[in-house]
Amino acid sequence: MRMGATSRRGLLAGLGALAGAPARPAAARSRYVFDARAGQLEFTARHLGVLTSTGRFEDFEAELLIDPERPLTSQVAVTVRTAAVALAYPGAVDLLRSPAFFDVERFPEARFSGRATGEGRLERFALAGELTIRGITRPHRMEARLVERRQDPALGREVAAFSAGGTLRRSEFGMTAEQAAISDEIRLTVRVRILV
Amino acid sequence: MSASSSEGWSAAQRRLHWAAALLVAAAFAIGLVMVALPLTRLLEKIIAYQAHKTLGLLVPPLVLWRLWLRARRGRPAPDPAIPAWQHRAAAATHGALYALLLAVPLLGYLAASTAPGQIETTLFLLVPVPHALPPDEALHALIRPVHQGAAWALVLLAAGHAAAALHHHRRGRGTLARMLGR
Numbered sequence: 001m002r003m004g005a006t007s008r009r010g011l012l013a014g015l016g017a018l019a020g021a022p023a024r025p026a027a028a029r030s031r032y033v034f035d036a037r038a039g040q041l042e043f044t045a046r047h048l049g050v051l052t053s054t055g056r057f058e059d060f061e062a063e064l065l066i067d068p069e070r071p072l073t074s075q076v077a078v079t080v081r082t083a084a085v086a087l088a089y090p091g092a093v094d095l096l097r098s099p100a101f102f103d104v105e106r107f108p109e110a111r112f113s114g115r116a117t118g119e120g121r122l123e124r125f126a127l128a129g130e131l132t133i134r135g136i137t138r139p140h141r142m143e144a145r146l147v148e149r150r151q152d153p154a155l156g157r158e159v160a161a162f163s164a165g166g167t168l169r170r171s172e173f174g175m176t177a178e179q180a181a182i183s184d185e186i187r188l189t190v191r192v193r194i195l196v
Numbered sequence: 197m198s199a200s201s202s203e204g205w206s207a208a209q210r211r212l213h214w215a216a217a218l219l220v221a222a223a224f225a226i227g228l229v230m231v232a233l234p235l236t237r238l239l240e241k242i243i244a245y246q247a248h249k250t251l252g253l254l255v256p257p258l259v260l261w262r263l264w265l266r267a268r269r270g271r272p273a274p275d276p277a278i279p280a281w282q283h284r285a286a287a288a289t290h291g292a293l294y295a296l297l298l299a300v301p302l303l304g305y306l307a308a309s310t311a312p313g314q315i316e317t318t319l320f321l322l323v324p325v326p327h328a329l330p331p332d333e334a335l336h337a338l339i340r341p342v343h344q345g346a347a348w349a350l351v352l353l354a355a356g357h358a359a360a361a362l363h364h365h366r367r368g369r370g371t372l373a374r375m376l377g378r
Contacts, residue, residue, distance in 0.1 A: 047242050050318050088331070089313030091235040181239035 029073065032064040032194050039192035041080065046183040055096065059084030068160050068196045071146060072125050077113040078190070100177035107134045114142065122146045127164060133173040142166035142188070149196065158196040165189045204272045204374040212262040213375060216255055216297060217354070223251040224351050243321075249308060250319045252301040259297045275369055282360075289357055296350040303343035310336040 036058050044054045059081040066074040082102040087093060097104045114129020124145050131140035144164035152159045166188045170176075205213070230244035274283050308317050309327035317325040329335070364371035 048321055050321055050324070051242065051246075051316050053313070053315065087313070088333075089315070092313070095235045095238075178238050181242055 028067045028070070029065045029075075030067065032066065032192075034062050034064070034192055034194070036060060036084075038194075039190065041078070042189045044187040044189070046185070047181055053087065053089065053092075055085060055087035055092070057081070057084050058086050062192070064192065064194070066194070068149070068194070071122060071144070071162070072116050072118050072120070074127070074144075075115040076127065076129075078111065080110045082108055082110050101175055103134055110134075112140060112142075114140070116144070127166075131168060131173075133168075133170075134175060136173045138168075138172050140166060140168060142190070147191075155195070159193055160196050161191065161193045163189065163191045205377075206265065206269055207377065209262060209265050209269070210375055210377050212258050212265070216258055216262070219251050219255050219258070220297070220350065220354065223248050223255070224347060226251070227347065242315075245315065246318055246321055249304070249317045249325075252304050253317075253319065253325065255301050256298050259294060263294065272374055275364075275371065277369060278364065278371075286360065289353060289360075293350070293353055293357060296346055296353065300343065300346045300350050303339055303346055307336060307340045307343045310339060312336060 039060075039062060041057045041060050042054055043056070044052055046052050057080045060078055062076065062078040064074065064076050083097060083104040085093060085096045085102060085104075087096060096102055099106070102110070111132040112129060114127045117126045117128050119126045120143075122145070124143060127142040127144050129140060129142075130137050132138075142164040143166065144162060147161040147163050149158065149160040151157075168186050168188060169184050170182075170186050171179075171184050226244050226248045230241060230248055233241040233244060235241065305317070305325075306329060308315070309329040310332045312331050312333045314331050317327065319325060361372045361375070365373065
């Protein structure tokens with residue numbers, strides 16, 4: 001596993017599964033930096049309308065500006081190493097890295113940056129921003145929610161879990177291969193746990 | 197041993213025999229193709245896997261139905277023109293064939309269940325079949341070759357079974373004819 005941003009801060013390095021304490025308080029909002037150890041970034045495609053397959057990115061860096069009391073003011077930026085795509089089917093990773101899909105040689109990174117629109121409540125709030133895949137940037141909306149917030153007895157700290165989901169059309173990013181076998185619509189899911 | 201019937205195989209027993217033969221031949225052939233297909237022919241590969249799983253999973257219920265019919269109704273009386281050792285060899289082959297007809301699809305189902313790729317099983321691309329086991333790479337690596345080896349054993353044994361039936365048929369015996377209902 002590569003050394004992520006969590007260790008760069010040198011804080012709470014042993015926690016592994018959590019984005020550590022805020023690096024730099026910014027007014028009421030706190031800045032959290034996390035990678036694949038504290039969060040999950042998945043994508044799901046459908047096949048023939050009845051089958052699904054889910055892959056994930058094992059190397060990404062995310063920065064979250066959030067006031068856990070008021071997540072409706074959140075801001076998020078995620079940078080994904082496209083070569084770190086993972087899908088547990090023989091040959092799938094090579095296919096997804098190939099020029100027809102993520103084209104990782106030419107486009108080593110994909111990005112999302114967005115902010116809460118202020119609409120909604122904790123159980124369901126909107127994030128709007130821009131998604132860049134294969135060098136093409138499109139507006140992208142995600143729906144986020146606070147999954148749970150509870151005291152973690154092992155850590156002696158309060159932990160909040162957020163998730164966000166959104167749908168994109170891969171053809172809008174120039175990824176048009178295998179239209180018959182792989183749905184154009186791809187579902188993105190992000191999960192992260194942070195120390196409040 | 198079960199009761200014996202001098203009237204030959206019933207129509208249901210004959211149909212179930214040939215249905216299993218066709219399903220196994222098709223599932224085996226598709227199995228070889230689906231594994232060989234590259235991911236660049238993804239649509240064919242996906243369809244081939246689902247067809248293989250659909251055909252394969254139809255076999256055990258048909259075989260259980262047949263075993264039930266055989267227990268209830270019995271099988272035709274042995275042809276006295278065939279030597280006893282050949283009857284014993286045939287009985288052993290039939291036992292092994294029945295066992296493999298049940299075991300190979302079951303192993304295939306377990307291989308699909310434990311596959312790390314988590315591809316669903318959907319009969320006729322319509323009926324979802326829940327997987328009994330969670331993905332488990334180590335277990336999958338164990339089960340898959342057993343499924344494959346047992347499938348080859350089933351097909352080779354069935355080929356021997358067919359060769360023996362043809363052999364008796366050429367000698368004017370009714371072995372094949374009575375399974376054809378003639």
